[in-house]
Structure formats: structure tokens, C-alpha cells
Amino acid sequence: MADLNNKLVIAISSRALFNLDDSHQVFIENGLDAYSQYQIDHENDVLQPGDAFPMVQKLLRLNERLGAPRVEVILLSRNSADTGLRVFNSIEHYGLNITRAAFCGGESPYRYINAFGSHLFLSTDADDVRNALDHGVAAATLMASNSESDHGDQLRFAFDGDAVLFSDEAEKIYKSQGLEAFTASERAAAKKPLSGGPFKAFLSALQGLQAEFSEEDAPIRTALVTARSAPAHERVILTLRAWNIRIDESLFLGGLDKGEFLRAYGADVFFDDQPGHCHSAREHVATGHVPHGVANEPSANESIVSDS
Known part of the structure; x- marks a missing residue:
């Protein structure tokens, strides 16, 4: 069967x-x-x-x-x-x-x-x-995009962190209390792994395929592209380690626009929960909006992506 x-x-x-x-x-x-x-x-x-x-x-x-x-x-x-x-x-x-x-x-x-x-x-x-x-x-x-990756047959995925790979627990603090409270909370919880977000299982399955190739010859490459910066980076790194999941590249951008970095990485597709980040990224790479988490609740300040 x-x-x-x-x-x-x-x-x-x-x-x-x-x-x-x-x-x-x-x-x-x-x-x-x-x-x-x-x-x-x-x-x-x-x-x-x-x-x-x-x-x-x-x-x-x-x-x-x-x-x-x-x-x-x-x-x-x-x-x-x-x-x-x-x-x-x-x-x-x-x-x-x-x-x-x-x-x-x-x-x-x-x-x-x-x-x-x-x-x-x-x-x-x-x-x-x-x-x-x-x-x-x-x-x-x-979301519609005119950009294409130029890395031959190598497949390059890029993921946002909070509300995509991870839960939105930290993002809720940022949205409700601001950057200073978010940074303090993440520093205090640095050794406590984040809960998984909607793309954790997909990333794990993707890594299962990666493991069948040597690192030098892998036709799949992954990247974390997040607005986080130090010291909020530590919890992310330790969370992935606790999950036994390897990310090939990690970009901690501290609020910088993600588009140019995604273009430089050459993503085939980028997944993000923030509509604003998605609209910026689509100018450079194919982009998927993940309508999950606090950024996509009706009370959020950002508009939710409409059908396209």
C-alpha cells in the first residue's frame, strides 16, 4: 500500500x-x-x-x-x-x-x-x-515577486524567528512593553528554550533531508534572518541547540531592513510573520507571509496581508 x-x-x-x-x-x-x-x-x-x-x-x-x-x-x-x-x-x-x-x-x-x-x-x-x-x-x-535565486539547483530557505520558527511569546512582550522590556526578558530567560512556532516541524523535516548529504555537497541551505540582536541572540542559539536543529546561516539584524540581506543570501523563499517585513522582502526574494502570532491579531498596528 x-x-x-x-x-x-x-x-x-x-x-x-x-x-x-x-x-x-x-x-x-x-x-x-x-x-x-x-x-x-x-x-x-x-x-x-x-x-x-x-x-x-x-x-x-x-x-x-x-x-x-x-x-x-x-x-x-x-x-x-x-x-x-x-x-x-x-x-x-x-x-x-x-x-x-x-x-x-x-x-x-x-x-x-x-x-x-x-x-x-x-x-x-x-x-x-x-x-x-x-x-x-x-x-x-x-506574495508576488519578480526576483529569482541564482544559486543553481541549491535550494535556499530563509526564516524569521519569533512567530515563525519560535512561538510569539517573546514578541508579545516586545509588542506590549517595548524593546527595553523585551531585551531584559530575553536576557533573564536566555537558558530557557523558546517554544516551537508553526515552522519548527517543517525545518526539522528539512534538516532530515540535509542530513543525507555532506555539508559541503548539501543541495539545501537554511538561514535565520531575525530583527533580534545581542543580547537577545543567546536564547535563539540555545533554543536551536536544544532542538538539535542546525541552521547554516544566522543573521541578527537589530532592526535593519531584511531585504538586502535576503538578496545577498539568495533565498528561494523567505517566511516572516510581519506584513511590513514581507512587503520589503518581496522586492528582493520570493516571500511567504505567515499569518500567525501577535503581529497578525486584529488589534495589531500592521495591516494583514490580503489575498494576492
Whole structure:
């Protein structure tokens, strides 16, 4: 019996994988029936790659490097199977080894994320992403970007810390009491590991793949890119050590804009909970907004990313 055990499983929406802007505009302007007919009329027209396409290509190439199917990409779509035929035709055109899918006929596909054993869900629909996070799966709303990584087949992930890899417990103190109280609290709790955030399990699964390669030849590289600075750095380092998780690069920026650093690192995708940081980063790298934690509560000062 087929199963997905011992695989890194990425679930992705059709609009994250391919550029469906034209057909989506038909849906917005003319409704579902017109959209369905448009997709059927164009089902043999190959879709252009979307923002997640380069990352998916690199993920699937890991199977070639490993000589075994250790990465699985699942398509989750609000399309029906009928209108989704264009998506699968495009998958075949590009030679992507994606064979499993859930076409949900207009309803949200997030309910199948756990059934597929997904470690990560990427979508352009913010509501689906929030539902996935509420059900314990790392998820992000992909924001449009024109930037591409230039590191060949090496796959480079970048993560924010608080409310992404870690819980938002420290960020709550910063938001409610300010930088001085945050710094004092983190210094006092330096030896106490932070609780895990929504992306801890994904990072752990990713490192499981990294461990199958030597450090010199690893096709995956990870970076922590955080607004923290000394002395708040110590708790982060000791937390990762307690989790037995290795991060290849750690950038403690002390509030500096993250965009230029992400460009210099060459991230294929960057995950952050702060909408402001995401809008800055998307100018340089593909960016996923993680609508989790205190920064995304209705009372937060920053606006929440809308569907894109």
C-alpha cells in the first residue's frame, strides 16, 4: 500500500505553482461559470510558472540526487477536476513529477492537508493559509515577486524567528512593553528554550533531508534572518541547540531592513510573520507571509496581508 511516510511533503495551490492571473480575473469579473468555460477553452494552453515554481522544481530534483522519492509535492486546488485539467496538462509539459492532487470544486482544500501528511502548505489564498496554520501545519501566503535565486539547483530557505520558527511569546512582550522590556526578558530567560512556532516541524523535516548529504555537497541551505540582536541572540542559539536543529546561516539584524540581506543570501523563499517585513522582502526574494502570532491579531498596528 502506498504511503507518504519518510517523505518531505509540500502541498501547494495551483495559483502558487502557476500564473493564473488571467483566468482569475475572468472569475472576478464574470463569475464561476465563465471561469470554468475559460479554463476548458484554454486547457491545452500551457500556463506560465508562478512564484513557487522554481522552488518546486528544485525540491523535485532532490529525488534525483537522492536516487529515491524522498520529496512529494501535492497539488491542492479550489478548481474542479474538469477545470483543473489545464493545470495537470501544464505540470506534464514542464516535466514536474506531481501525481497526487485534491480538486475541491470551489471549496477550500485545506482540510486535506493533514490527510496527505503535509509539512508545508503554500497558497495565494490567505484564508486557506490561516486554516492550515490553525490545524497545525506550517503555511504561508505567497506574495508576488519578480526576483529569482541564482544559486543553481541549491535550494535556499530563509526564516524569521519569533512567530515563525519560535512561538510569539517573546514578541508579545516586545509588542506590549517595548524593546527595553523585551531585551531584559530575553536576557533573564536566555537558558530557557523558546517554544516551537508553526515552522519548527517543517525545518526539522528539512534538516532530515540535509542530513543525507555532506555539508559541503548539501543541495539545501537554511538561514535565520531575525530583527533580534545581542543580547537577545543567546536564547535563539540555545533554543536551536536544544532542538538539535542546525541552521547554516544566522543573521541578527537589530532592526535593519531584511531585504538586502535576503538578496545577498539568495533565498528561494523567505517566511516572516510581519506584513511590513514581507512587503520589503518581496522586492528582493520570493516571500511567504505567515499569518500567525501577535503581529497578525486584529488589534495589531500592521495591516494583514490580503489575498494576492
